Amino acid sequence: MELLIEPDDRSNRIALAGQILDSAKPDRRFERIPVTLQGWKGPVARTTAGEFGEFYLNFNFQSIVTVEIGIAETRGITIPLPPLERARRSSGRDS
Numbered sequence: 001m002e003l004l005i006e007p008d009d010r011s012n013r014i015a016l017a018g019q020i021l022d023s024a025k026p027d028r029r030f031e032r033i034p035v036t037l038q039g040w041k042g043p044v045a046r047t048t049a050g051e052f053g054e055f056y057l058n059f060n061f062q063s064i065v066t067v068e069i070g071i072a073e074t075r076g077i078t079i080p081l082p083p084l085e086r087a088r089r090s091s092g093r094d095s
Contacts, residue, residue, distance in 0.1 A: 001018055001019065001020050001021060001067075001069075001079065002018055002019045002021065003016065003017070003018040003067075003081075004016070004017045004018070005081070007061070007084070007085070012060055012061045013058055013060060013061070014058070014059055014060075014061055014084065015057070015058050016037065016056070016057045016058075016067075017055070017056045017057075018035075018054070018055050018056075018067070019052065019053050019054045019055070020033060020035075020049055020053035020055070020069060021053060029051065029052070029053070030049045030052075030053035031048075031049060031050060031051045031052075031053075032048050032049065033048060033049040033053070033070060033071065034046065034047075034048055034049075034069070034070040035047050035048065035055045035067065035068070035070075036067075036068045036070070037057050037059060037065050037066070037067055037068075038065060038066045038067075038068055038078075039062040039064070039065050040062070040064055044057075044059045044060070044062060045057040045058065045059040049069075061084070062084070063083050063084050063085070064081075064084075065081055065084065066078050066079060066080045066081065067079045067081065
């Protein structure tokens, strides 16, 4: 899986884009696979993967989250992310 995490320096939001890949089977499709971002109190954001396994989540900042990918009805993959940091807000002044 590939992930890109981008904090928004103008708000308390974070964008997470990713793609589910199978290096052993490059032609495998992951369309409609559920992707859930879990925080310490439960689900933070949900989506489903597109035709090529791509997904996008936008959520309010939480430092500790995991990505859960539902591979089958009763099976999934849980990927803990490293602790996230808030974006530093610029004052609009040059130093």
